[in-house]
Amino acid sequence: MSAVPSAENAEPNLTPMLDMVFQLVTFFMLVINFQAASLDMSLKLPIIGSARPADKGAEDLLVLNVNKAGKVMMYGNEQDPVTFVANEAKEARLKLELSGKKVKKGDELPSLVVVRADLGTPFEMLNKVLTECQSQGFRKFALRAMTKAGDSKS
Amino acid sequence: MSRKRKKHRNKQEDVTLNLAAMLDMAFQLLAFFILTFKPAPVEGQINLNLPPPRPIAPLNAEVKPDDVDEGNGPAPAHTLTITISSAGNGQVASMQVGLAKLFDGPLNRDRLRMLDRRLKDVFAIEGKPYDQVLLRVGKSLGYGELMKIIDVCTKQKMADGTPVNKISFVELTEK
Numbered sequence: 291m292s293a294v295p296s297a298e299n300a301e302p303n304l305t306p307m308l309d310m311v312f313q314l315v316t317f318f319m320l321v322i323n324f325q326a327a328s329l330d331m332s333l334k335l336p337i338i339g340s341a342r343p344a345d346k347g348a349e350d351l352l353v354l355n356v357n358k359a360g361k362v363m364m365y366g367n368e369q370d371p372v373t374f375v376a377n378e379a380k381e382a383r384l385k386l387e388l389s390g391k392k393v394k395k396g397d398e399l400p401s402l403v404v405v406r407a408d409l410g411t412p413f414e415m416l417n418k419v420l421t422e423c424q425s426q427g428f429r430k431f432a433l434r435a436m437t438k439a440g441d442s443k444s
Numbered sequence: 445m446s447r448k449r450k451k452h453r454n455k456q457e458d459v460t461l462n463l464a465a466m467l468d469m470a471f472q473l474l475a476f477f478i479l480t481f482k483p484a485p486v487e488g489q490i491n492l493n494l495p496p497p498r499p500i501a502p503l504n505a506e507v508k509p510d511d512v513d514e515g516n517g518p519a520p521a522h523t524l525t526i527t528i529s530s531a532g533n534g535q536v537a538s539m540q541v542g543l544a545k546l547f548d549g550p551l552n553r554d555r556l557r558m559l560d561r562r563l564k565d566v567f568a569i570e571g572k573p574y575d576q577v578l579l580r581v582g583k584s585l586g587y588g589e590l591m592k593i594i595d596v597c598t599k600q601k602m603a604d605g606t607p608v609n610k611i612s613f614v615e616l617t618e619k
Binding site for chain 2: 356410
């Protein structure tokens with residue numbers, strides 16, 4: 291009698307599928323960008339064609355998402371810019387002190403302040419944030435804008 | 445006896461792993477990454493160095509020997525002042541480069557070109573060492589409009605070819 295293949299033996303070979311799935315998982319794990327989490331996508335940035343691409347160096351970044359009301363948005367929460375910047379500066383000074391450098395309030399800090407403001411943010415509010423940063427010792431600033439019109443839609 | 449042992453060995457070699465559980469988990473991970481995947485927007489930036497405020501010398505002021513910087517403090521800068529008054533809706537109401545009025549009304553392409561031409565003329569003059577631009581900006585001017593003006597300013601080059609990258613802001617007190 292010829293052997294009839296039993297239902298138990300009819301198993302597909304899952305190895306190639308597993309291989310492919312792991313490849314995809316690896317791809318998404320490598321592509322995931324945790325820095326983007328600090329960007330508030332509800333803000334509408336202005337479109338400036340000549341804006342240079344953002345540096346992806348190892349520089350210490352302080353991202354400030356400034357909404358129309360002049361508040362700093364951090365993970366969906368509105369925060370007072372003065373206290374937020376003061377806390378960040380304190381942290382930056384502590385970091386420097388831990389690395390052996392003595393710094394006091396107002397001394398130059400190495401962090402780059404990235405300002406992402408809504409295109410409707412009045413200058414009065416923006417200036418408050420910039421002045422506070424300057425008084426805390428931040429000197430390097432980057433004003434963010436979209437490079438293409440299509441990117442401003444979030 | 446030996447035959448029986450051989451058969452037993454062959455049975456052990458046939459052991460296969462059940463990959464279904466691992467595949468389930470891998471699909472779960474894949475679903476998570478696909479659902480949370482959001483490509484970062486393509487953003488550009490304009491880099492500025494904003495040092496603490498320092499005294500502004502008028503262009504025709506004579507430099508006294510005592511004023512020369514000896515390492516004790518910053519030297520007075522030759523500053524080109526651009527005054528931008530704002531309308532209530534966040535648009536530009538009027539613009540003035542130095543002491544001369546450039547235009548009245550909101551920004552558009554032609555007016556931006558006009559500003560660009562004026563700045564090119566100003567920075568091309570030899571012997572007038574402007575080394576920074578001071579923007580006196582109206583309180584309610586929107587960030588979008590301000591960025592357009594900063595964009596034009598950062599494109600300028602001084603007579604010696606170095607780009608203009610010292611830009612500072614002051615709030616304009618409007619009536």
